[in-house]
Amino acid sequence: MSRVQVDRERCVGSGVCESLAPDVFEIDDEGVLQVHREEPAADDLDGVRDAVQSCPARALALAE
Amino acid sequence: MSVNTPAGPVDAASPDIDAIDLSDRDFWAEPPAVRHAVFDKLRAERPFAFFDEPTMEGMEPGPGYWAITRLADLDAISSQPAVFCSGQGAVSIQDIPADLSEFYGSMISMDDPRHARIRRIVAKTFTPRMLEQVVDSVVGIVDDVLAEARAKAEAGDGSLDVVADIAAPIPLRIICDMMGVPEEDRLLVLNASNTILSGGDPELTDEADPLTALLEAGMAMAELMGRLAAERIENPTDDLTTALVNSEVEGEKLTHQEIASFFILLLVAGNETTRTAIAQGLLALSENPEQRAAWMADPSMDKSAVEEIVRYVSPVTWMRRTATQDGEVNGHSFKEGDKFLLFYNAANRDPQSFENPHALDLARTPNNHVGFGGHGPHFCLGAHLARRELAVTFRRLFEICPDLEITGEPARLRSSFVNGLKRLPARLTGER
Structure with a gap:
């Protein structure tokens, strides 16, 4: 099972991940990233991989 | 290097590398082709070129800076914020007093963890999910502005100014709505943000005393x-x-001063950059009519076209970083305290990263440009908003003003920092 990992030191809440995989990522009212599904559904995996690639803060990883 | 540039324009075909001086104000008044030729030369032959700092009245000259022009170097520096910090000033070449730098730069000129804490206050507002809720208002504002521009042109001889009538009012109204700035104060916001980001263009600031003009604009916003x-x-x-x-x-x-500087950052950044992308984007489209026709006919190009406009225009020309320690980056040694200017305009035309980099290609994919900044914590907060504003503006322009025609030369802002236009004459031909 693939697992999403967030480097909290790096994350600045840019929301790029949210735009690519909205079911998995959401920036909350405090500006902090919430991961709704740490083990994303198969349908979401492409979006999550995109998000890992595109994260401007390089704060995301997907352990597969 | 960085001796005085000899009189006369740099030869666009083959600039003399030892005559290049990015600190020369006159360089930033050169036509874009000349400037791009210079950056091409630096990128190819001297990717870590060193320049003396521009002189500023009443200030000791600083030690100088490295000009970063390759995308790979820019991204390497941008993504190591602990080694290349922003806290010593990200928006001025000279070391200006820290409180002043923070006042005008807010979190742009801060490092984590403080930067991250401040940024989180507004992060949610600028996420795609939240911006979905402002889409309708963006469309409404764009339609209003375009209708007003159309009415104004048609009441006269059909002519209009793309900057004053289209590119400036759209982002101004959107960011002022988001901030809750009342109608009667918006002209003040426009003028103050012009002054703050004019980079000393003599038309917009008193050349003899740019610092006073800057301070007064900051005071008015505060x-x-x-x-x-x-x-x-x-x-x-x-x-x-x-x-x-x-x-x-x-x-x-937050203290009163922190709030004021945050307010200035959001208003200035929200205004100038998107205005530049709209105005320069329209100019680029008029210079590339086949690209314009293809985009106009195909709304599915909106996404890639907006990215390409941001790459091609590079509204913000540079940000600064300062080394916190001795080290090496991509084979180049540096000392603690060394300054680096990250030239986004140059990195966005790097042939190692973009095929045919000087061509406007609205279908370009992938398009890993650095128009919103390189990787790292300072990636543009307003990127999602800017993309939305640009997509709506161009699409509605194609629908409401398909007969818009650029009729003359743009008046370019003489600024090293923002790739702005002051005026861009156009007319509505009436042919739909």
């Missing part, structure tokens, strides 16, 4: 903020100003 903040404490709304006055960082409310 006064406006003080007034709005007091109102929002009494009567909270759902705007960003209310979020700022009510937010706490580490259990403490």
Whole structure:
């Protein structure tokens, strides 16, 4: 099972991940990233991989 | 290097590398082709070129800076914020006093963890999910502005100014709506943000005393903020100003000065960059009519076209970083305290990263440009908003003003920092 990992030191809440995989990522009212599904559904995996690639803060990883 | 440039324009075909001086104000008044030829030369032959700092009245000259022009170097520096910090100033080449730098740069000129804490206050507002809710208002504002521009042109001889009538009012109204700035104060915001980001263009600031003009503009914005903040404490709304006055960082409310500088950052950044992308984008489309026709006919190109406009225009030319330690980056040694200017305009035309980099290709994919900044914590907060504004603006322009025609030369801002236009003459031909 693939697992999403967030480097909290790096994350600045840019929301790029949210735009690519909205079911998995959401920036909350405090500006902090919430991961709704740490083990994303198969349908979401492409979006999550995109998000890992595109994260401007390089704060995301997907352990597969 | 960086000796005085000989009189006369640099030869666009093959600039003399030892005559290049990015600190020469006159260089930034050269036509874009000349400037791009210079950056091509630096990127290819001297990717870590060193320049003396521009002189500033009443200030000791600083040690100089490295000009970064390759995308790979820019990204390597940008993504190591602990080694290449922003806290010593990200928006000025000279070391200006820290409080002044923070006042005008806010979190742009801060490092984590403080930068991250401040940024989180507004992060949510600028996420795609939240911006979905403002789409309707963006469309409404764009339609209003375009209808007004059309009416104004048709009441006269059909002519209009793309900057004053289209590119400036759209982002101004959107960011002022988000911040809750009342109608009657918006001209002040426009003028003050022009001054703050004019880079000393003689038309917009008093050349003899640019610092005073800058301070006065900052004061005017701070006064406006003080007034709005007091109102929002009494009567909270759902705007960003209310979020700022009510937010706490580490259990403490932001100080008046922190709020004012945040306010200035959001207003200035929200205005100037998108205005530049719209105005320069329209100019680029008129210079590439086949690209314009293809985009106009195909709304599915909106996404890639917007990215390409941001790459091609590179509204913000550079940001600065300062080394916190001795080290090496991509084979180049540097010392603690060394300054680096990250030239986004040059990296965005790097042939290693973009095929045919000087061509406008609205279908370009992938397009890993650095128009919103390189990787790292300072990636543009407003990127999602800017993309939305640009997509709506161009699409509605194609629908409401398909007969828009650029009729003359643009008046370019003489600034090293913003790739702005002051005026761009156009007309509506009436042919639809």
